[in-house]
Amino acid sequence: MTPLSHYLIFSGILFAIGFAGTMIRRNVLVVLMCLELMLTAANVSLVGFSRAQGLEGVPVYDAQTLALFIMAIAAAEVAVGLALIVAMFRARRGVESSSLNTLKD
Amino acid sequence: MNPAISALLFYLFALAALVSAIGVIVLRNPVSSALSLALCFGFVAAIFFNMGAAFLGITQIIVYAGAILVLFLFIIMMLDVKSEDHTSGLLRHSVVGVLVAGMLAGMISSAALRLPGAVGGSCPWHAFTESLCSELCPAAASTDPSASELQASISAPAPYGGALPTLDPAKRGADAKLLGQNLFSHYNLTLVILGFALLAGCVGAVSVGRRLRRD
Numbered sequence: 001m002t003p004l005s006h007y008l009i010f011s012g013i014l015f016a017i018g019f020a021g022t023m024i025r026r027n028v029l030v031v032l033m034c035l036e037l038m039l040t041a042a043n044v045s046l047v048g049f050s051r052a053q054g055l056e057g058v059p060v061y062d063a064q065t066l067a068l069f070i071m072a073i074a075a076a077e078v079a080v081g082l083a084l085i086v087a088m089f090r091a092r093r094g095v096e097s098s099s100l101n102t103l104k105d
Numbered sequence: 106m107n108p109a110i111s112a113l114l115f116y117l118f119a120l121a122a123l124v125s126a127i128g129v130i131v132l133r134n135p136v137s138s139a140l141s142l143a144l145c146f147g148f149v150a151a152i153f154f155n156m157g158a159a160f161l162g163i164t165q166i167i168v169y170a171g172a173i174l175v176l177f178l179f180i181i182m183m184l185d186v187k188s189e190d191h192t193s194g195l196l197r198h199s200v201v202g203v204l205v206a207g208m209l210a211g212m213i214s215s216a217a218l219r220l221p222g223a224v225g226g227s228c229p230w231h232a233f234t235e236s237l238c239s240e241l242c243p244a245a246a247s248t249d250p251s252a253s254e255l256q257a258s259i260s261a262p263a264p265y266g267g268a269l270p271t272l273d274p275a276k277r278g279a280d281a282k283l284l285g286q287n288l289f290s291h292y293n294l295t296l297v298i299l300g301f302a303l304l305a306g307c308v309g310a311v312s313v314g315r316r317l318r319r320d
Binding site for chain 1: 111112115116119122123127129135138139142145146149152157158160161164165168169173174176177180181183186195198199201203205206207209210212213214216217218220232241269270272273283284288293294295299302303305306307308309313
């Protein structure tokens with residue numbers, strides 16, 4: 001009933017919202033959350049393509065395997081990113097990205 | 106399930122997911138952002154269930170909403186993050202960010218509507234390659250039957266138009282089994298490398314996050 005293009009448009013808009021969040025927000029924690037949003041949007045389009053290319057009532061599982069890999073890498077990325085944010089909080093007493101101006105002046 | 110109800114549920118969940126995703130970037134308190142993100146991931150998991158990817162939906166809930174979001178909340182609690190105040194230049198930032206993101210969304214949407222075989226548009230690149238091929242080798246395309254057959258198989262519209270192919274109801278329950286078979290046969294080496302990547306992330310997080318000694 002729903003064509004593939006609607007899933008892709010949903011995924012594109014979700015990706016764009018995450019992208020806008022990484023540009024607008026100053027809080028590094030929220031920027032990291034928006035990165036997660038973008039990875040999830042990629043997963044939605046992967047699952048959509050796995051359904052569209054499916055044969056005989058079975059989706060193509062290569063795409064879903066890739067989505068699973070993306071989830072695992074996202075978990076590792078969040079662990080490292082949050083450790084970096086904790087280190088940044090210790091060094092700068094804040095999590096605002098505007099406080100990271102060592103290279104600027 | 107009735108396809109009409111399934112489509113209606115998809116649009117409902119998609120709208121809810123987009124609204125809660127906007128909430129992530131609009132709400133000023135990071136705790137509210139994190140909870141809004143959890144809501145968004147829940148709706149995306151519902152969309153995965155709707156598309157028949159039950160295992161990925163469960164994984165989405167367990168990994169994202171269960172593990173990653175709790176980690177975020179722990180860090181927000183630990184660091185005592187204040188909610189963002191109105192800083193100068195935020196409006197200009199917002200306008201530029203919304204403009205660029207809107208252009209990105211429009212680009213992706215127009216590309217999605219021009220998929221080969223999609224209704225209401227065809228891929229311009231597809232038509233271009235077809236005309237180029239018939240220009241370069243008109244004789245081969247017209248005389249050799251096997252070549253024209255090959256070309257027909259190449260230029261046949263991909264199954265991207267119309268509704269998605271329906272899933273076999275008998276195989277819906279075997280989703281995790283089929284995914285696991287694919288994961289442990291074709292992508293076994295990749296899975297091992299992924300394990301090393303997780304280990305590296307773990308070690309990296311500990312080494313970055315530990316408190317340095319003063320001496």
